[in-house]
Amino acid sequence: MVTMRDIAKMAGVSHSTVSRALNNDPRISPKTTEKIRQVAEDLGYSLDIRGRVLAQGRTFTIGLAIPNITNEFFLPVIRGVEHKAAEFDYSLILCSTRADMRFELEAVRLMAERRVDGLIIAWTDDFEGIIGKLEPNKWPVVFIGNALEDSPYPFIDCDHRSGAYDAAKHLIELGHKHIAFLAGPLISIDAGERLDGYKQAVEENDLVPDMWEGDYTRSSGYTQGKKMLSCRRRPTAVFAANDWMAMGVMSAANELGIKIPEELSVIGFDDVAPARHLLTPLTTVRQPAQQMGRTAVRMLLENGKPKSKRVVLGTELVVRKTTHQAIEKR
Amino acid sequence: MVTMRDIAKMAGVSHSTVSRALNNDPRISPKTTEKIRQVAEDLGYSLDIRGRVLAQGRTFTIGLAIPNITNEFFLPVIRGVEHKAAEFDYSLILCSTRADMRFELEAVRLMAERRVDGLIIAWTDDFEGIIGKLEPNKWPVVFIGNALEDSPYPFIDCDHRSGAYDAAKHLIELGHKHIAFLAGPLISIDAGERLDGYKQAVEENDLVPDMWEGDYTRSSGYTQGKKMLSCRRRPTAVFAANDWMAMGVMSAANELGIKIPEELSVIGFDDVAPARHLLTPLTTVRQPAQQMGRTAVRMLLENGKPKSKRVVLGTELVVRKTTHQAIEKR
DNA sequence: CTGTTAGCGCCTTCAA
DNA sequence: TTGAAGGCGCTAACAG
Numbered sequence: 001m002v003t004m005r006d007i008a009k010m011a012g013v014s015h016s017t018v019s020r021a022l023n024n025d026p027r028i029s030p031k032t033t034e035k036i037r038q039v040a041e042d043l044g045y046s047l048d049i050r051g052r053v054l055a056q057g058r059t060f061t062i063g064l065a066i067p068n069i070t071n072e073f074f075l076p077v078i079r080g081v082e083h084k085a086a087e088f089d090y091s092l093i094l095c096s097t098r099a100d101m102r103f104e105l106e107a108v109r110l111m112a113e114r115r116v117d118g119l120i121i122a123w124t125d126d127f128e129g130i131i132g133k134l135e136p137n138k139w140p141v142v143f144i145g146n147a148l149e150d151s152p153y154p155f156i157d158c159d160h161r162s163g164a165y166d167a168a169k170h171l172i173e174l175g176h177k178h179i180a181f182l183a184g185p186l187i188s189i190d191a192g193e194r195l196d197g198y199k200q201a202v203e204e205n206d207l208v209p210d211m212w213e214g215d216y217t218r219s220s221g222y223t224q225g226k227k228m229l230s231c232r233r234r235p236t237a238v239f240a241a242n243d244w245m246a247m248g249v250m251s252a253a254n255e256l257g258i259k260i261p262e263e264l265s266v267i268g269f270d271d272v273a274p275a276r277h278l279l280t281p282l283t284t285v286r287q288p289a290q291q292m293g294r295t296a297v298r299m300l301l302e303n304g305k306p307k308s309k310r311v312v313l314g315t316e317l318v319v320r321k322t323t324h325q326a327i328e329k330r
Numbered sequence: 331m332v333t334m335r336d337i338a339k340m341a342g343v344s345h346s347t348v349s350r351a352l353n354n355d356p357r358i359s360p361k362t363t364e365k366i367r368q369v370a371e372d373l374g375y376s377l378d379i380r381g382r383v384l385a386q387g388r389t390f391t392i393g394l395a396i397p398n399i400t401n402e403f404f405l406p407v408i409r410g411v412e413h414k415a416a417e418f419d420y421s422l423i424l425c426s427t428r429a430d431m432r433f434e435l436e437a438v439r440l441m442a443e444r445r446v447d448g449l450i451i452a453w454t455d456d457f458e459g460i461i462g463k464l465e466p467n468k469w470p471v472v473f474i475g476n477a478l479e480d481s482p483y484p485f486i487d488c489d490h491r492s493g494a495y496d497a498a499k500h501l502i503e504l505g506h507k508h509i510a511f512l513a514g515p516l517i518s519i520d521a522g523e524r525l526d527g528y529k530q531a532v533e534e535n536d537l538v539p540d541m542w543e544g545d546y547t548r549s550s551g552y553t554q555g556k557k558m559l560s561c562r563r564r565p566t567a568v569f570a571a572n573d574w575m576a577m578g579v580m581s582a583a584n585e586l587g588i589k590i591p592e593e594l595s596v597i598g599f600d601d602v603a604p605a606r607h608l609l610t611p612l613t614t615v616r617q618p619a620q621q622m623g624r625t626a627v628r629m630l631l632e633n634g635k636p637k638s639k640r641v642v643l644g645t646e647l648v649v650r651k652t653t654h655q656a657i658e659k660r
Numbered sequence: 661c662t663g664t665t666a667g668c669g670c671c672t673t674c675a676a
Numbered sequence: 677t678t679g680a681a682g683g684c685g686c687t688a689a690c691a692g
Contacts, residue, residue, distance in 0.1 A: 001685095003684095003685060003686085004685070004686070005685080013662075013663085014662070014663045014664075015663095015685090015686085016662080016663065016664080016665095016686095016687075016688080017661090017662055017663075019685095019686065019687060019688090020661095020662085020687090023687090027661055027662080028661065028662080029661060029662090032661080032662085046442055046443065047443050047685095047686090048443065048445055048684095048685055048686075049443040049444050049445070049685095049686090050380070050383055050384050050389070050444070050445060050684085050685065050686080051384070051668090051684080051685030051686025051687075052685080052686050052687070053380055053668090053685095053686085054380050054381070054384055054667090054668045054669070054670095054684090054685075054686070054687090055667080055668055055685080055686045055687040055688075056668085056686085056687065056688095057668070059380070061423075069405065069408060069409045069412060070405075070409060072402055072405065072603055072604075075399065075400075075402065075405060078399060078408075078424070079399045079400060079426065082399060082424060082425070082426050083426070086425070086426075086433075086436075086440075089440070091423045091425070091440055091441075091444060092423065092424050092425075093391075093421045093422065093423060093424075094408070094412060094422050094423075094424045095412070095416070095421070095422075096409065096412050096413070096416075103416075106416075110416075110419070110421055111421075112376055113376065113377050113378065113379040114379055114380070114421060115378055115379070115380060218607075247607060250609060251609060254609050273402055273603070273604055274402075274603055274604040274606075274607035275607075276604075277548075277577060277604035277605075277607075277608075278607075278608060278609065279580060279581060279584050279608065279609060331669095333668095333669060333670085334669070334670070335669080343678075343679085344678070344679045344680075345669090345670085345679095346670095346671075346672080346678080346679065346680080346681095347677090347678060347679075349669095349670065349671060349672090350671090350672095350677095350678085353671090357677060357678085358677070358678080359677060359678090362677080362678085377669095377670090378668095378669055378670075379669095379670090380668085380669065380670080381668080381669030381670030381671075381684090382669080382670055382671070383669095383670085383684090384668090384669075384670070384671090384683090384684045384685070384686095385669080385670045385671040385672075385683075385684055386670085386671065386672095386684085387684070661692105662691100662692085663690105663691085663692080664689105664690085664691075664692095665688100665689090665690085665691100666687105666688090666689090666690105667686100667687090667688090667689105668685105668686090668687090669684105670683100670684090671682105671683090671684090672681100672682090672683090673680105673681090673682090673683105674679105674680090674681090674682105675678105675679085675680080675681100676677105676678085676679080676680095
């Protein structure tokens with residue numbers, strides 16, 4: 001492996017001159033620069049960034065910890081982070097923590113040892129554990145999700161409440177009077193906010209809320225869907241707190257011979273790829289996942305230290321094929 | 331940031347003793363070791379791997395270049411690579427090359443500068459360009475896909491031919507006589523092999539092949555699907571060379587009022603998540619993507635140099651809901 | 661405009 | 677069982 005010293009010897013200059021020339025330092029004469037570049041080329045030199053890393057104290061690397069790389073939902077986040085990092089010529093170290101505290105702490109250790117210049121932690125379940133590990137080192141970190149009211153750490157999230165409100169409102173405007181809501185696990189903050197958004201819209205319009213609880217999995221959507229659709233007076237629309245559950249509800253409806261969207265409107269949340277690709281694609285509230293990833297990187301890298309402590313992005317109602325005018329008087 | 335020298339001073343030993351103690355070198359007495367660990371703990375020491383990296387000439391990092399992180403298909407590959415790398419306490423640098431030669435070479439440069447210990451290049455379109463960049467450096471590299479007959483580089487792929495054969499055979503065994511095949515872009519090697527597998531099965535059974543060409547996109551599946559299903563004598567089954575096209579065909583059938591699977595069987599290839607989540611989930615040939623990722627890492631890390639130059643994994647026919655007995659005599 | 665020197669944090673050979 | 681010294685590849689402060 002050829003180093004700057006090799007080039008220096010060959011070109012008859014000092015290695016620092018080589019370093020400067022290769023970094024376009026204007027103090028080096030064009031002639032020397034040219035010569036050095038030539039020699040470098042001839043020798044097939046390739047910069048070894050590890051030297052620079054040690055000398056400059058930066059690694060040009062950011063770390064991303066994702067709870068579960070199995071879930072398609074995170075793909076756009078990864079994409080956003082990767083693309084933005086590449087723009088800065090930064091590389092991305094990816095860790096999937098499998099939603100397991102142990103792996104999560106392992107990931108933090110690994111990234112810490114590598115002295116990444118910044119850390120993005122997405123939707124961790126063990127916020128406390130993470131910040132416990134992080135605090136002493138005082139690294140630039142941005143959380144995605146985990147929008148704790150009083151978090152002293154910068155985070156980025158989207159507005160679950162207003163997103164849910166929009167979804168419910170959409171159904172109401174289509175004339176639905178009986179809109180069931182299938183909530184996520186209510187320990188999670190965003191699940192609570194989505195519920196609030198639903199409640200607000202429903203109450204503002206003098207409708208009566210009809211709440212069910214799921215756990216964000218497709219199978220919980222299916223189970224609860226079966227139940228709610230077998231009721232004597234079943235809802236004409238259901239708003240599931242995420243797309244996976246919405247898909248579960250659709251399966252249930254399908255098995256019960258209930259036609260979507262003619263007899264039942266369904267709306268989800270997140271805009272996950274599989275739901276977009278259904279034969280009748282799901283109407284949903286898009287969480288701007290990719291942009292969240294990009295923004296996280298920007299917060300980390302742009303202003304040195306994250307300046308804006310908290311960023312809350314808006315959501316977007318994406319009307320596709322599963323929502324429909326309510327049927328007049330069943 | 332506290333270093334080994336700080337610990338050494340504090341503990342009244344030399345920094346090399348600290349290094350050894352922290353690395354469990356048996357030559358250091360248990361007492362000193364214990365003391366050093368204690369001091370390290372007290373000082374909140376965290377290993378800075380960058381020093382080791384430079385001293386040992388390894389980076390404990392592998393790079394993964396993926397053509398397009400937008401495509402869900404690659405997710406399991408990333409997962410496989412990430413998990414296996416983590417087992418070795420290696421970290422993963424992820425680059426999405428957006429199926430663009432420029433980004434691809436950028437990615438190789440980035441990984442080269444970082445001196446990753448191994449490189450995994452997945453389904454590159456510019457094989458020649460890549461190996462041009464790689465050759466001089468002679469890095470351990472494993473390709474995923476790009477199974478060139480005479481490739482001097484180690485690769486891992488799956489058996490597209492036999493996978494396609496199995497799929498076609500499955501339809502034949504269900505009694506289908508008219509099985510259309512929607513091929514991928516035939517410049518790509520695997521598209522050709524999938525076509526071969528189909529042909530072989532069909533010919534072995536004295537059926538007449540019915541071939542259409544798509545480009546692996548959903549929309550091409552839709553367009554071609556519309557055409558083939560509007561034929562006077564339309565097929566009773568279609569085998570699409572990947573899941574995306576299969577989904578396109580399903581949309582087309584849906585719009586034409588053709589019931590799947592009762593009136594039309596559809597089978598795909600790859601086993602991509604969205605196809606798995608359809609209301610009537612797609613029967614398909616699973617490419618063991620995750621295992622391919624794991625194996626690639628193993629090839630890179632386990633035997634020092636990749637020993638087995640070429641690995642071809644089997645596929646698995648996953649029968650779900652879109653395939654059905656052929657209707658007797660239409 | 662260029663060279664000298666020191667140093668980033670760690671590992672490792674050699675010597676004691 | 678431990679210490680001293682040198683080096684990995686690069687950058688940077690200081691001289692000239």
